[in-house]
Amino acid sequence: SSPPSSSAAADFSVRFGHTLPSLSRPANSTQIFYGIMFDAGSTGTRIHVYTFIQREPDGLPVLDNEMFHSMKPGLSAYADMPEIAGHTVRQLLRVAKKTVPPLEWKRTPLVFRATAGLRLLPAAKAHALLEEVQDVFDESPFYVPPDSVRIMNGTSEGILAWVTVNFLTGRLERNTEKTVGILDLGGGSTQITFLPKSKKTIEAAPPDYISRFQMFNCSYQLYTHSYLGNGIKAARLSALGALNADGLEKKLFRSSCLSRSHTAEFSFGGVSYHVSGDISGVRGYKACYQELVKVVKGIIKQPLELRDSSSFYAFSYYYDHAVEAGLIDEQRGGAVKVRDFRKTARQVCNRPARHTQLNQFLCMDLTYITCLLKDGFGFKESTVLQLTKKVRNVETSWALGAAIDHFQKSRIH
Numbered sequence: 001s002s003p004p005s006s007s008a009a010a011d012f013s014v015r016f017g018h019t020l021p022s023l024s025r026p027a028n029s030t031q032i033f034y035g036i037m038f039d040a041g042s043t044g045t046r047i048h049v050y051t052f053i054q055r056e057p058d059g060l061p062v063l064d065n066e067m068f069h070s071m072k073p074g075l076s077a078y079a080d081m082p083e084i085a086g087h088t089v090r091q092l093l094r095v096a097k098k099t100v101p102p103l104e105w106k107r108t109p110l111v112f113r114a115t116a117g118l119r120l121l122p123a124a125k126a127h128a129l130l131e132e133v134q135d136v137f138d139e140s141p142f143y144v145p146p147d148s149v150r151i152m153n154g155t156s157e158g159i160l161a162w163v164t165v166n167f168l169t170g171r172l173e174r175n176t177e178k179t180v181g182i183l184d185l186g187g188g189s190t191q192i193t194f195l196p197k198s199k200k201t202i203e204a205a206p207p208d209y210i211s212r213f214q215m216f217n218c219s220y221q222l223y224t225h226s227y228l229g230n231g232i233k234a235a236r237l238s239a240l241g242a243l244n245a246d247g248l249e250k251k252l253f254r255s256s257c258l259s260r261s262h263t264a265e266f267s268f269g270g271v272s273y274h275v276s277g278d279i280s281g282v283r284g285y286k287a288c289y290q291e292l293v294k295v296v297k298g299i300i301k302q303p304l305e306l307r308d309s310s311s312f313y314a315f316s317y318y319y320d321h322a323v324e325a326g327l328i329d330e331q332r333g334g335a336v337k338v339r340d341f342r343k344t345a346r347q348v349c350n351r352p353a354r355h356t357q358l359n360q361f362l363c364m365d366l367t368y369i370t371c372l373l374k375d376g377f378g379f380k381e382s383t384v385l386q387l388t389k390k391v392r393n394v395e396t397s398w399a400l401g402a403a404i405d406h407f408q409k410s411r412i413h
């Protein structure tokens with residue numbers, strides 16, 4: 001049964017395992033406990049401090065609230081200066097110290113997971129960054145569990161984001177309810193995760209794209225994959241031929257997604273890239289599409305059942321670029337069809353002057369999103385995506401799923 005609650009928090013109530021931090025106060029007094037999750041992404045480092053409420057010692061904890069803070073750039077920009085990575089983490093820890101009462105520090109777990117940025121680094125450099133973070137954690141007053149600091153694999157990243165969204169929308173608890181799929185687009189990698197309705201989808205998928213796991217006494221078999229190198233920043237580099245090129249900082253890359261007279265710049269992984277329009281003056285949506293479709297064709301696999309009506313939540317850069325394109329309101333998000341991304345990409349690419357662009361790569365980014373959704377995953381133009389940054393004031397990211405997973409001690413196989 002659910003715990004009594006008069007607030008919206010009741011919607012978050014959920015059954016945890018038997019491995020919660022032990023609670024020593026009387027059964028009738030409300031207990032609060034906390035979890036701290038660091039997300040070291042390719043474009044930024046974030047801290048999430050979750051507050052859970054436990055009303056009865058053996059009852060169901062409820063997610064009460066999240067404190068969130070982020071810093072740019074991602075830690076891979078400090079691959080040659082690990083002490084700056086340590087400094088970033090130390091600064092973010094201040095948020096945790098302000099949010100969690102000092103008496104609770106010793107039993108509040110501190111967990112750090114890195115994604116595409118560190119996966120893309122040479123192992124020795126990634127290791128040096130992780131060691132620095134481990135040192136900062138060890139000095140901190142919080143509880144540092146074994147295996148607290150590491151790179152997370154892409155499968156867990158996809159599954160845990162799916163857990164977050166389905167948990168926040170109340171779909172994991174009532175297991176009769178249909179779950180929704182997730183689309184996550186980071187700087188370095190992109191994830192797709194959903195619960196297949198048909199056996200055929202599972203049979204047709206590569207075996208390592210299917211993952212079983214257990215949560216809240218339910219067993220799920222998910223289609224999930226993380227494509228490393230297909231995040232939106234990494235895709236820009238692939239399209240420009242800038243991946244593994246020499247003399248990157250001085251080189252001027254060319255793309256028909258920009259106008260010829262225009263030079264733009266962006267940084268990724270601590271390297272700055274300069275890009276200008278195509279030298280022969282070719283530009284516009286069609287030419288840009290040809291450049292970007294190469295990044296997905298033959299790489300992104302098409303699961304069988306996406307062409308039927310499917311229900312997906314999309315966030316991260318799908319959300320940010322939809323805001324920049326004027327497709328959704330920055331605060332509220334909303335429903336967008338795949339076709340809307342395609343139409344807006346065409347408008348922005350073919351009539352750049354009409355669009356006051358904060359993002360000089362908007363034509364390229366919207367075109368990439370269109371390629372990824374249509375030519376990559378094989379979504380129909382009429383598919384509706386639910387663009388969501390927060391659900392009930394909590395970030396849609398794998399981080400909450402990872403915190404719940406930590407408390408539940410459920411293992412992902």
Ligand SMILES: O=c1ccn([C@@H]2O[C@H](COP(=O)(O)OP(=O)(O)O)[C@@H](O)[C@H]2O)c(=O)[nH]1
Pocket residue numbers: 039040041042043044046074115116117185186187188189190231316317320389395396397399
């Ligand atoms: O709690 C979070 C974590 C990430 N993001 C968004 O996720 C994208 C970046 O992903 P990331 O740097 O983690 O890339 P990855 O390392 O996964 O490729 C950006 O749009 C961020 O604004 C977010 O909105 N909330």
